[in-house]
Amino acid sequence: MPVGCLDGRTGLKSRHYVRTVGARAVRKGLVGTMLLGLVLPLLLLVGGSSASAATLCLPKPDETGCISGTVGSRSDPVAGVDVILRDAQGTDIETVTTEADGKFSFTVTEAGDYFVVLDDESLPDGLEQQPPRAAIAGPDGSVKVTANLGSAVSPIVEVRDEDYDAGGDSFTDQIAQSVVNGLRLGLLLALASLGLSLIYGTTGLSNFSHAELVTLGGMVAYGLVNLAGMNLWLGIVATTIVCAAVGYLQDRLLWQPLRRRGLGLTQMMIVTIGLALAAQYAYQYFVGASLQKVVVRDFGTTSFGPVTLTNLSFLAMAVAIVAIGLVGFVLVRTRIGQATRAVSDNPALAAASGIDVDKIIRLVWTAAAGLAGLAGVLYALVISNGIRWDTGMQILLLLFAAVTLGGLGTAFGAFVGSIIIGLVVELAGPLGAPGDLKYAVALAILIVLLLVRPQGILGRAERVG
Amino acid sequence: MSETTIGTPSLADPAARRALMAGVTPEPGAAKQDPILKVDKIERRFGGITAVDVEHLEVQRGIITALIGPNGAGKTTFFNLITGFDKPSSAGSGAAWEFDGRSLSKTSASSVAKAGMVRTFQLTKSLNRMTVMDNMMLGAQDQSGENLLKSVFKPLWRGQEKDVEEKAKELLARFKLLEKKDDYAGSLSGGQRKLLEMARALMSDPKMIMLDEPMAGVNPALTQSLLGHIQALRDEGMTVLFVEHDMHVVRHISDWVVVMAEGRVVAEGPADTVMSNQAVIDAYLGAHHDTDLGDDEVLTEGALEQIEAEVRADEAAHEAVDEAKHDQQGDKS
Amino acid sequence: MDTILDILSAVIREAISPGTAAVAIAVIGLNLHFGYTGLLNFGQSGFMLLGAYGFAISLVHDVPLPLAVLVGLGLAFVFALVLGIPTLQLRGDYLAIVTISAAEIIRFVGRLSNLKDLTGGAQGIQGRTYQPAFVDLSFFGDGAWTLAPFNYTDVADGAGWVRALGGLVFAACIVATVLVGRRLKRAADPTRTAPRTGLDGTLGKVAAVVLVLIGLYALFFAMPVTYGRSGVNGWWVRAVAWTLVALSTLVVYLLVRSPWGRLLRGVREDEDAMRSLGRNVFAVKMQSLVIGGLFGALGGMVYVLASTVQPDALGRQITFFSYTALLLGGAATILGPVLGTVLFFSARILIRESARAYVPDSIMSAQQTEQFSFIVVGVALVLLVIFRPQGILGNKRELRFNV
Incomplete structure (x- = not known):
């Protein structure tokens, strides 16, 4: 269950941050803010996923499912990013561009595995999509998400500074x-x-x-x-x-x-x-x-x-x-x-x-x-x-x-x-x-x-x- | 005893032994006619202290050689070094020792024993929670039942087990421990454990047996019987090297004496002459300046107790060294 | 009266559960390590977990069952080598710290979310994904079956007194076995030269076995247990589990009575002495670590047959329980591990259920009875080590010469 998985992730990760890493995350500069910014809305999403998703996409039982999320964070969303949805075979199905609130949403009519990826070209300078964890990694840096009809899922799409690994500040x-x-x-x-x-x-x-x-x-x-x-x-x-x-x-x-x-x-x-x-x-x-x-x-x-x-x-x-x-x-x-x-x-x-x-x-x-x-x-x-x-x-x-x-x-x-x-x-x-x-x-x-x-x-x- | 352990039977005759050693110059590092053990450039340092520094030493086959010296002379450390329980600091820079024509420089303690040089310990290492018989059985070499795969099939080792048991019984009878064979080794007295350890060492038919202070902590009555056993081994053709404090004991049974002090071999020679060697007297002066070294009085109760007390203090020191050596082994391998 | 019967029934079910059998096998391995060789292996749970992972992951990937078992054993074999090479030359307590650390590393790795596809992360692997391969092997047929098939309900319409009689026979058999056992031990004691009266060795052993069998029958006669013949948690898995326990016990018996077993005990007593006798101590310890570890892995596989592969279920606690069970039964004895494990788990359930039944909820909630039973386990371990270090079957005299 993707929702369960999501739940586990945010719950675990946020506790981790707050408890053991503590305030470190706040001070990681932009990256830290980004990561935390991503985690927090996800946390909120879990609590009120139906409400927030409803504004963009309404899943109908046995007919449609939703794949929706936010690029950036609620307080610091990234607008104008092209989000691409691919099917299990890897072919592009749909592309949406995020608005000022950084939100994106897809409606699908078949349950199954999909891949979500950000278009690098459309990302603001200095930002890149963070490679997902191995468990949810799809081809070409995409994020795997399993959609079910009648429910909404949120892929974990994270962005970070390009110089994250390059030994920058x-x-x-x-x-x-x-x-x-x-x-x-x-x-x-x-x-x-x-x-x-x-x-x-x-x-x-x-x-x-x-x-x-x-x-x-x-x-x-x-x-x-x-x-x-x-x-x-x-x-x-x-x-x-x-x-x-x-x-x-x-x-x-x-x-x-x-x-x-x-x-x-x-x-x-x-x-x-x-x-x-x-x-x-x-x-x-x-x-x-x-x-x-x-x-x-x-x-x-x-x-x-x-x-x-x-x-x-x-x-x-x-x-x-x-x-x-x-x-x-x-x-x-x-x-x-x-x-x-x-x-x-x-x-x-x-x-x-x-x-x-x-x-x-x-x-x-x-x-x-x-x-x-x-x-x-x-x-x-x-x-x-x-x-x-x-x-x-x-x-x-x-x-x-x-x-x-x-x-x-x-x-x-x-x-x-x-x-x-x-x-x-x-x-x-x-x-x-x-x-x-x-x-x-x-x-x-x-x-x-x-x-x-x-x-x-x-x-x-x-x-x- | 098997074929290999029987040297020259004539060495049972004291005169023959004297004749054998007569040609050897009584000086440190002297060459022997038929050395079973040759040692070169062995040095062992603990921190800044040099515990052992032996340039050259040979041990004659078929006789009893005693290694003596005051406390802290490095006798046990030297023993540990040549039996593979410790590694010389000079390893790699000329340290070499050879037993019966084979180099032992890179050999582990267990291989040294397999090569035919079996030792005992100053602090008796009896296997306390095993019976006397089990202790003995562990002394025998090359048991097929000790192979993991064969061990589950009793018929594969039953025969050999019987033979080993017979041999163990013979040896136990010789050391007067036969009626204790089903007792736990831990229930034996200190002296009996010394005997058990010696008997166990003999189970492997060694060419050379090395006894680390066999008399320490043994009551005078048992001392006599221990001495008898050691001489009997020699008479059967075995080479014996033993460490001892007690000069009287040494003079009584040894054919050749090597004296160590401060880690070096300071003198060598027949027992009766080496005692008068100035270097030996100097070496002992610090420890027993008021004791006549060759005097039988040394064996009186009081003196014995005093020596035993010293031995015990020494043991504590050796234990520390033993521990260090352990660690050293872990370090190296 | 019914409450008591319910409690006893729960105790008996726990005693014969596959989980108990699984831990018993692991304890048999631990006995080889700790009891016979003196190795302080505090990572037996790591061996179990590796065995379970190897077994379950192979089955999930459609590897044939025998091969899956080999994979589990193979992992434990490699683990033993990796663990042994650095530590077996070190002092005993280093081995303890390193083995417990290594077992924890395995648990941490198993929980890794990156490996979720393989190990299922912290949630573990669901039983239904790998158990069918084993369950389908059952030739026990369908339906339920009761042990003992002929029980108190078949006599006098299951009157209370018949049941009580069965219980009495069971109790009598226990008492008689203890008496025979004591006499056997005394007869085997080398230091006692008193004339052996009555039972001689073989006869005594036969008598003990017969008494135990009668006692077990009486127990199940009075307290029959019903499970499905096959299925995930039925007689099939129990039969296999306990057969493996019996086989493991037999193998260890054959091993330790041999000259190889003598080597183990020699190493336990004094490594330097063994070196001076020309024995390769490292090789002996390594063999012991590997064999005991394989038993651990086997135990791990049996453990997950009727449950799930859950990394936290096979953590340090299981190792500690294993030590408690081993010391309870008696280290360095053949039957001690099995007896100790059965008694350990039965006693815990007895404590828990009794507390649940007789202590009001206001004093002890259901949750607290569980914790209470573990507190008693901990205290019991302390008292056991202090007052009866040889356990039930061990030899006190042997312990007196502690090195």
Whole structure:
């Protein structure tokens, strides 16, 4: 069903833009406006397709069907463009020229596949038809559309700057925006992966339930800020504290007793998987399966040259940098940090030299959970635009990729790995990876790196083996 | 034991062995009459530290050669290098070693073992959640039932399985482990596991057996029996190279002694003369300056405990090295 | 009383469903990886998904059924090679991270809208587009059929007490099997030299098998199940699925009792020791990864026989469920994977249906009972690993020498 397909497309694409790419699209210059401009009317079309199509073409049951759409966007339509309709064999059937509103419409009397293409000659200078996605691509850059009698369908005909791929301003702008988005994602990933890395370093445990601590952060903040109406900043602090407490209790009630029992690391890893499962479904049980916003208020955006981010994003990045810096300072400069690193190096030796290993590990769990919770709030605020039971689960593999990339168990490595993963994920799109694949690209890079340098970028060879 | 492992039977006679080695100049890198193992220019660095740097070494066939040296002398690393568990940093720039006329420079650990040079580990690597018998059976080479396609058809391997089992029983009986054959290897004592590891290594009829600190962590009573086993192997014609800390043990059973310090071979010679070598005394001074090296007192409980403690500390260090080596392997391949 | 019977009926239907059989086959493969070789494969769902895609896409393109199966297996074979070459030389937890990542990549790629023509994108491939090729093979005929054909309704007009009797016989058989099993295990324990009384090995095994058969008959006698003989979701697909489970179990049994199986266990215990004994550890691990992966792909194909190819249905969760099922039944045991999977899925349905029936909607909505059952699954996995790591059939003594 083309309408269904259309629906899927606009729904998915627009959410994508709003949520993960955020304000980037606005700043892609003309292209961005165009794309967004196309998506928005399509969205509206879905809602009121019968009404808008009715003005141009009336589908009659079992007699006629409509193929209609807009070139450009409602706010910025492209007039005077010749739109060509071809039949399944590729012969031109009809050509219409768009009016000032950019709309075109064909009436067909047979159901079946048709192709819609824009006449390049008639397009204003500097614009070209964007090649359609493979799934709807017809011959010669046309868009395939399946018409049914008695209904109207809208082919997705998009236009863009001719220099879109030629490395013009818009492309560099796009890259600049992606780099900043990548740094933002990277910093938040770093916040979460630091804890994962510290836990791995001190206990050897790959904590598969770490992502659920991230989700927990978002959930607690949702409860405190959105539901209970707490001030956002207070809420963030409170969330961090609550999550840290959860980490403390987790170690006190679960991990320490298990370490005492001498449970193997593989077994402990499976315990974390069980915990993750239980936690995910517990979130669904108590909060439901839909996306919940932490704040409803809009904080506005700020631009620096080609880069635009929400103000909240800048604040989140600042908070992340401060928190990461603090962890780094503690690790490098304080006695507790030294003790932590000693435990990471060799727990037996550390214990022999008078360090209370259990206390250090408890501290690490507490800090790791706190950081993950903080990351969860910030992530929900500026990246996923809300929190859902699987928000954390979706970035778990990115966290593991970051930690492994940087070198398992080295805190600084986790930071570097996170930034790299963040950049890779955000840059994958503009550099040609289809939208859904950007996470896959990050994971593929991880696999390739393990081939070349199994100890990770910053891992010391001695630590691995 | 198969044909190939039987060298010159006359070497069971101490006099014959002394005569054999009499012609060899007791200096590092001396040429032997009939070397089974030849090593050239092996160097291994970890970061900035050179763990092993051996210019030339030959091991005489059919006798017991001991590799001794203080802690951190690079003995185990050297062992790892020649058995393919580690790759020399000097690989490609002159590093070469040869076993029984075949070059092993580019050979993996498993191929080294297949070539007939089988080793044991300082930290015993018994397969804990398998029975003693299964441990032994894994020692035998060329089992057709280990082929994936043949494995599902029992008649194809039943016969060989029986033979291997018989051989395993013989060896277990010799090492006094037969009544434990159905126990999990993990339930054995440390000393028994050392015996099991040695017996398992013998399942493959090796030409040369390399024992990494076979006495470490073994109680004195069992030490005697272990020594007996090692000598018996030699008397059957096998070449034995073993790493040891304990000079007394070394003097007791070895026909030739190679001394390593700080990664180099500093001295070679018959056991009784090498102990008085100035280089050896210098090498050991840091570690046991208050102990008479050749004194039987070394075997008293207290001294043993002290040595064992050192061994354990050493093991931790070796473990780190082992890990690095692992990684190195992953890196290279 | 009727509610209880309804719940039990739902549980039994779930226990013998093709989906359960499919996961059981995948768990059998996972057992080869994790139980016998010690490989931390967290990408079994990837193998399943590849098998399902290869199978279904081939059938949609009118490839003959046997060839379609081969395509599915072939994809899994290639996947295992691609996955194994970089990771099998690395440490275990790297394998875990890489396999789970690779499985996710496959899912992401399957969901790609660009590939919609091939994989159906996120919606997946509808069952009716590929199932006919399989359903048409059925020689079971038309109409419905009831298991067991002779059941309580045929005795005394289906009086309640006949049914209860069947249930009692079933329960008695379970208890008896457990007792026999315990005795067998004790007899097989090498460290116990106590005289073996009564049942000796073979006799005990025969007795256990007979008890299980009687028990199963009693179960279906008391709780008969009716499906269409053929069709998309009838006895035909169930018979094929469970036959495949039996065959897979047999193959794994033949493999692991051989010297090859000994190699696997040796590698699980200590790779360096195996190298020092002249074994090519990488080759052994690769063989294990491939064979287990093929079972995963087969499981994936069976999984989609009675449903659709939906990338998100074969995601990480399935891998995690597989681990739970494997640990429940007992890793490194022959029958553990099947027993574990059947119990796992049955228990989940039991929890869900009981919650649905007995907890008022105001406390737990229908949706929440589903989630509740998964929460219990997660907690059960935790408790299982902590308190009975050897599972139902495993040997606790063996676990004591954990390396």
